[in-house]
Amino acid sequence: MTNNPLLTQWSTPHDIPPFDQIEVAHFAPAFDAALDEARATCAQIAANPDAPTFSNTIVGMEFGSALLDRVASIFYHLAGTQSDPAIEELMRALSPRMAAFSSEMLQDQALFARVDALWQQRDRFDLAPEEARVLDLYHRMFIRAGAALDEDGRKRLSAIMQRLAELGTSFTQNLLADERDWSVTLTEDDLTGLPDDLRNTMRSDDGWNLTLSRSVVVPFLESSTCRDLRETAWKAWTARGANGGPTDNRDVAAEILALRHERAQLLGFADFASYKLDTEMAKTPDNVRALLMDVWTRAQAKATTDAEQLRGLIAADGQNHDLAGWDWRLYAERQRAIEHNFDAAALKPYFTLGGMIEAAFDVSARLFGLSFRKLDIALPHPDAMAWEVLRGEEHVGVFIGDYFARAGKRSGAWCSRLRAQAGPVRPIVTNVCNFAKGDPALLTFDDARTLFHEFGHALHHLLSEATYPMVSGTSVARDFVELPSQLYEHWLSEPEILRKHARHYRTGEPIPQDLLDKLLAAETFGQGFATVEYVASALVDLDFHTGTPPTDPMAAQAETLERIGMPAAIPMRHATPQFAHIFAGDGYSAGYYSYMWSEVMDADAFAAFRETGDSFNPEMAEKLATYIYSAGGTRPPEELYTAFRGRMPGPEALLQGRGLTG
Structure with missing residues (x-):
C-alpha cells in the first residue's frame, strides 16, 4: 500500500x-x-x-x-x-x-x-x-x-510460545465478548436506591441498561435496594468467561497452565513460578507466599468482623437472609455511613474528571516541575485528550488520556506507550480507564485513585532518562513496576490537593471541610474486603504456577480458597475465567502478588515524605525523580530503592496504611 x-x-x-x-x-x-x-x-x-x-x-x-x-x-x-x-x-x-x-x-x-x-x-x-x-x-x-537449548528444545519452546499467544488472545476476546454482550433493561421501578448520576449513565432509549461495565455494575451493587437484581448483576459479573459455549475460558486457562509448566521445565526450572520469580525482586515462591499469608491473616480477621456487622444491618432491615456476595457492597456503604457519617453520593459531585486530571497534573508540577499544554490533534478516539508535557520550555513528552467506558474497550485501566523514551527521543504515553461518561463525568474516590495510579505509570515513562529502550520507563522488574503508580496515589489524599481540586461541578465550591474530614477518616474503611479479595487472587495465581499445574483450574481455585478460609460472601477480585492479568498474557502470571510487593515499598516511600513534615519536600522529590521515576531499569530495583530510602522496607507501613495493625 x-x-x-x-x-x-x-x-x-x-x-x-x-x-x-x-x-x-x-x-x-x-x-x-x-x-x-x-x-x-x-x-x-x-x-x-x-x-x-x-x-x-x-x-x-x-x-x-x-x-x-x-x-x-x-x-x-x-x-x-x-x-x-x-x-x-x-x-x-x-x-x-x-x-x-x-x-x-x-x-x-x-x-x-x-x-x-x-x-x-x-x-x-x-x-x-x-x-x-x-x-x-x-x-x-x-x-x-x-x-x-538443543534444536529439539528450541523447536518445542517456539511452538509453546506460539500456542500461548493464541490462547492469550482467545482469553481476552472471550472475556470482552461476555462483558459486551450482557445487559438487562430496567424500568423505573427497578431503580430504587440508585443515585442520579448512575441513573443518567444507564439511561437509554428504551429504559435503563444494566451492563457489566465496572463503572456501572459496581455502583449498582453499592446502591440498588432490589436484591434480586443485585443477585442477577453479581452472578453475571462473577461468571464472565465461565458461561459455557465458545467464550468459555476454563479450558483455555487449563491449557495455558500446562504449557507454562512445560516451558519452565524445558528451561531447567521446577515450575513456572520458579522460572518467573527468578528475575524479580521476590526471587522465590516462598518469599511471595510469606508476605501474602502475613497480610492474609490480618485481612481475614478484619473481614470476618466486618461481615458480622453487615449481618447485623441485614437483620435491622427486617431481612432473614444471610450475607451474600451481592449484599456486601450495599451494606458496607451503609456501615460506612454509620461509622463515619459518610455519604458517598454527597462526595461524588466534587470529583469531576476534569478536576482530578488537574489534580494529578498539579501534584506532578509540585514534585517534578512539570506543566501540561493541551493539544488539538487527531487522536485514536473522539473521547481521548492529549497534552504536551513540559519542564519549563523543555519538551518532556506527550500524554494521551482515554477515560470513558464504551463497547469494544477492554475493561479495567492501564498505561501503555506509543513511543518509548530512549536518549533524546521523548515518549508518547497513554492512560486508558473505563469511567462512566457524563456531563460532566463524576468520579468516585476509587475512580480518582485509579486515575492517579495510571498517571503514576505515565510519569515513569515521561520522566525516564535512559539511553536504551531495554531499560527505559516501566521496563523494570514486575514487582517494582507498581511502585511509581501506587506511590502516586498517596498524593490524591493530601488535604491541600483535595481542597484545591475537589470542587462541586455546579457551584465550583471546594469540598467542605467536614466532608473532607469524613473522607480522609474513612480511607481505611473496607480494607478487610479489599485486601481479602486481592490476596485470595494472588494466592490462587501463585498456587496455579507452583508445582504440577492443575488439570481443572476451577477445582484448584476452590481448594486454595478453602485452605485459606475465604469468607463465603467475598469473591476473588479476579476469578480464574476472567483473570486477564495472568491469562491474557505472561505479564502478571505468577506475579499478581507484585501489587502488594510494591505496596510495601510505596507505603514506606511516602512515609519518607511524611517524616520530613512536608508531603512535597523538594529534597525527597528530587531523590524520588532521580532514583525511581527517571532511572527505569538502568540499575537493579533493590539498588534504586535503597539509593532513594537508604534501606529496604518491611511491611509495617503497608499494614498501617490498610488499617490492619490492630
Whole structure:
C-alpha cells in the first residue's frame, strides 16, 4: 500500500501517529514490512564478520526494530480501546506470528553466539554502567527464550510460545465478548436506591441498561435496594468467561497452565513460578507466599468482623437472609455511613474528571516541575485528550488520556506507550480507564485513585532518562513496576490537593471541610474486603504456577480458597475465567502478588515524605525523580530503592496504611 501512513514519515506535532489517516486495513501490510525489516536487521548483525562489540551487536538490536515497535504499539492500543471484528480477526492472526518472530530472533544461534561472546568477555570492554546492565539483560533474555537449548528444545519452546499467544488472545476476546454482550433493561421501578448520576449513565432509549461495565455494575451493587437484581448483576459479573459455549475460558486457562509448566521445565526450572520469580525482586515462591499469608491473616480477621456487622444491618432491615456476595457492597456503604457519617453520593459531585486530571497534573508540577499544554490533534478516539508535557520550555513528552467506558474497550485501566523514551527521543504515553461518561463525568474516590495510579505509570515513562529502550520507563522488574503508580496515589489524599481540586461541578465550591474530614477518616474503611479479595487472587495465581499445574483450574481455585478460609460472601477480585492479568498474557502470571510487593515499598516511600513534615519536600522529590521515576531499569530495583530510602522496607507501613495493625 503506497499510501500506508504506518510506513511513511509523519509531519505531525511531536511525531504523534496520524490517527485520522490510519485504517485497520493498513496494519497487515505494515506488519509484513516491519517484520521483514526487523528480520533483515537481525540477519545483518548475526552475519557481521567483525568481532562482537556492544555497538555492532546490542545497539543494533536495540534500535533495529523501530518500525515494528511503532506499528505494534499503535495496533495494540487500538485493539484494547476500540476492538471490532476486523481488529479481533487480525489479532488472532498476529499473536502466534509475533510469538514466532520473537522465538526466531531470540533462538537464532549466530545472534546468540555474538551476545554470549560479548557477555563472556564483558570485563574486557569499557562499558558504561547502563551498557553493562543492558548487556546483562540481553544475555538473560536470550537464555530465557531458549537460545541455549538443543534444536529439539528450541523447536518445542517456539511452538509453546506460539500456542500461548493464541490462547492469550482467545482469553481476552472471550472475556470482552461476555462483558459486551450482557445487559438487562430496567424500568423505573427497578431503580430504587440508585443515585442520579448512575441513573443518567444507564439511561437509554428504551429504559435503563444494566451492563457489566465496572463503572456501572459496581455502583449498582453499592446502591440498588432490589436484591434480586443485585443477585442477577453479581452472578453475571462473577461468571464472565465461565458461561459455557465458545467464550468459555476454563479450558483455555487449563491449557495455558500446562504449557507454562512445560516451558519452565524445558528451561531447567521446577515450575513456572520458579522460572518467573527468578528475575524479580521476590526471587522465590516462598518469599511471595510469606508476605501474602502475613497480610492474609490480618485481612481475614478484619473481614470476618466486618461481615458480622453487615449481618447485623441485614437483620435491622427486617431481612432473614444471610450475607451474600451481592449484599456486601450495599451494606458496607451503609456501615460506612454509620461509622463515619459518610455519604458517598454527597462526595461524588466534587470529583469531576476534569478536576482530578488537574489534580494529578498539579501534584506532578509540585514534585517534578512539570506543566501540561493541551493539544488539538487527531487522536485514536473522539473521547481521548492529549497534552504536551513540559519542564519549563523543555519538551518532556506527550500524554494521551482515554477515560470513558464504551463497547469494544477492554475493561479495567492501564498505561501503555506509543513511543518509548530512549536518549533524546521523548515518549508518547497513554492512560486508558473505563469511567462512566457524563456531563460532566463524576468520579468516585476509587475512580480518582485509579486515575492517579495510571498517571503514576505515565510519569515513569515521561520522566525516564535512559539511553536504551531495554531499560527505559516501566521496563523494570514486575514487582517494582507498581511502585511509581501506587506511590502516586498517596498524593490524591493530601488535604491541600483535595481542597484545591475537589470542587462541586455546579457551584465550583471546594469540598467542605467536614466532608473532607469524613473522607480522609474513612480511607481505611473496607480494607478487610479489599485486601481479602486481592490476596485470595494472588494466592490462587501463585498456587496455579507452583508445582504440577492443575488439570481443572476451577477445582484448584476452590481448594486454595478453602485452605485459606475465604469468607463465603467475598469473591476473588479476579476469578480464574476472567483473570486477564495472568491469562491474557505472561505479564502478571505468577506475579499478581507484585501489587502488594510494591505496596510495601510505596507505603514506606511516602512515609519518607511524611517524616520530613512536608508531603512535597523538594529534597525527597528530587531523590524520588532521580532514583525511581527517571532511572527505569538502568540499575537493579533493590539498588534504586535503597539509593532513594537508604534501606529496604518491611511491611509495617503497608499494614498501617490498610488499617490492619490492630
